[in-house]
Amino acid sequence: MPFSEFKVAEKYQYLNGFNSYHESEALEGALPVGQNSPQKPPYGLYAEKLSGTAFTAPRAENQQSWLYRILPASAHKPFEPRESATYNTNPESKPHEKIYQIPNQLRWDPFDMDETVDWVHSLHLVAGAGDPTMKSGLGILIFAAGKDMDAREAFYSADGDFLIVPQHGVLDIQTELGRLLVRPNEICVIPRGIRYRVTLPEGPVRGYILELYQGHFQLPDLGPIGSNCLANVRDFQAPTAHFEEDTSNKYTLLSKFAGHLFAAEQNHTPFDVVAWHGNYYPYKYDLGRFNTIGSISYDHPDPSIFTVLTAQSDHPGTAVADFVIFPPRWLVAEATFRPPWYHRNTMSEFMGLIGGQYDAKTGGGFQPAGASLHNVMSAHGPDATTHEKASEADLKPVKVGEGSMAFMFESCYMVGVTEWGLKTCRKVQDDYNAESWEGLKPKFQRPEGK
Ligand SMILES: O=C(O)Cc1cc(O)ccc1O
Numbered sequence: 001m002p003f004s005e006f007k008v009a010e011k012y013q014y015l016n017g018f019n020s021y022h023e024s025e026a027l028e029g030a031l032p033v034g035q036n037s038p039q040k041p042p043y044g045l046y047a048e049k050l051s052g053t054a055f056t057a058p059r060a061e062n063q064q065s066w067l068y069r070i071l072p073a074s075a076h077k078p079f080e081p082r083e084s085a086t087y088n089t090n091p092e093s094k095p096h097e098k099i100y101q102i103p104n105q106l107r108w109d110p111f112d113m114d115e116t117v118d119w120v121h122s123l124h125l126v127a128g129a130g131d132p133t134m135k136s137g138l139g140i141l142i143f144a145a146g147k148d149m150d151a152r153e154a155f156y157s158a159d160g161d162f163l164i165v166p167q168h169g170v171l172d173i174q175t176e177l178g179r180l181l182v183r184p185n186e187i188c189v190i191p192r193g194i195r196y197r198v199t200l201p202e203g204p205v206r207g208y209i210l211e212l213y214q215g216h217f218q219l220p221d222l223g224p225i226g227s228n229c230l231a232n233v234r235d236f237q238a239p240t241a242h243f244e245e246d247t248s249n250k251y252t253l254l255s256k257f258a259g260h261l262f263a264a265e266q267n268h269t270p271f272d273v274v275a276w277h278g279n280y281y282p283y284k285y286d287l288g289r290f291n292t293i294g295s296i297s298y299d300h301p302d303p304s305i306f307t308v309l310t311a312q313s314d315h316p317g318t319a320v321a322d323f324v325i326f327p328p329r330w331l332v333a334e335a336t337f338r339p340p341w342y343h344r345n346t347m348s349e350f351m352g353l354i355g356g357q358y359d360a361k362t363g364g365g366f367q368p369a370g371a372s373l374h375n376v377m378s379a380h381g382p383d384a385t386t387h388e389k390a391s392e393a394d395l396k397p398v399k400v401g402e403g404s405m406a407f408m409f410e411s412c413y414m415v416g417v418t419e420w421g422l423k424t425c426r427k428v429q430d431d432y433n434a435e436s437w438e439g440l441k442p443k444f445q446r447p448e449g450k
């Protein structure tokens, strides 16, 4: 059920629309009229441009915002490396030494909560492809935190856009452009460079992140589906301007830059944007609003019909990253093996589970807060239990996934697993193949006389 049914505190007010040109002012009259950079912006604010694409990117792709703030983002002391021996969300210069490329199907037990750390220190790269310094590829991270970020801290990633999928707990995200409240079954995207602070109003949090090192997320084309369905444009929500005024305290700015952490001091709050306009902003989306479509005749369609957001490679139709969900839905296909078919895919498939049970894996090993990775051409499909049930099922209409939400990060790249993902986290199941597919029995019956 969409969260919109609940009244959300006034603190969080949103502007609706995907990739819309929005404007928002926390003080009436703070936005200049008719120009971006007047000699004297209203109320003595500084005008600052935030470019999310190259200046010269085609108009249809161009993303930028203008911020009107008390002091510019540049007003800080130099960055210094911080926790350089320990902090690394990207296997850097020699990726082949630090990342494991393996054809095995992998599955992880639920990742542990960690109540001792804050958002910034909760980020663990589990798998990925490419390199943020070349703006290519993606990182897949797990987060688990139990502490608020310090009251005078802000964080940003220069490496990519964060698509955040909370699995447990509530994220209160104060960004330069305004505040977002993000709960399980919702997602949010914090684009590269945007500064934010995460607090945890309801205690510990855990979830998944796809960090996109190249490009930005778009809505998938709908083709013959027409002009609505899947994730509808108006259901994406951007924050409204909200600012603090403090130029007398010390603040720390944390930067994730090429996977490493840097810190800089400044003597004013980073959250001083009084007004902004543009189409480069953080946003959230309630997965409960996804308008799911499927087969109403026969056969199991490709899961691309469940794409919420896509980041295309240079080859149209081939994604650096697709974010795909498996919401509660009716299965009505006749004379059909209804779960996913057995398959091998040139794309890699990383899956997670926010809650409930994924209908393609009923054997119990794929649990909320766990994950699986079926890499390029790694064979997979329903486990033996699911196959057995689905082959014998009475094909009445059935609702699957009630109260459940599985998702997939699908990528055209081969996805390598980090040392943390393969070993340190100690969640890799060693019986995944045995439990899923080794129990499948041959059912072949050679026709008599042939
Ligand atoms: O492997 C998976 O569970 C994900 C998936 C689901 C589906 O319905 C079809 C193809 C596919 O890869």
Ligand SMILES: [Fe+2]
Pocket (backbone or CB within 6 Å): 340, 343, 345, 349, 374, 380
């Ligand atoms: Fe698959």
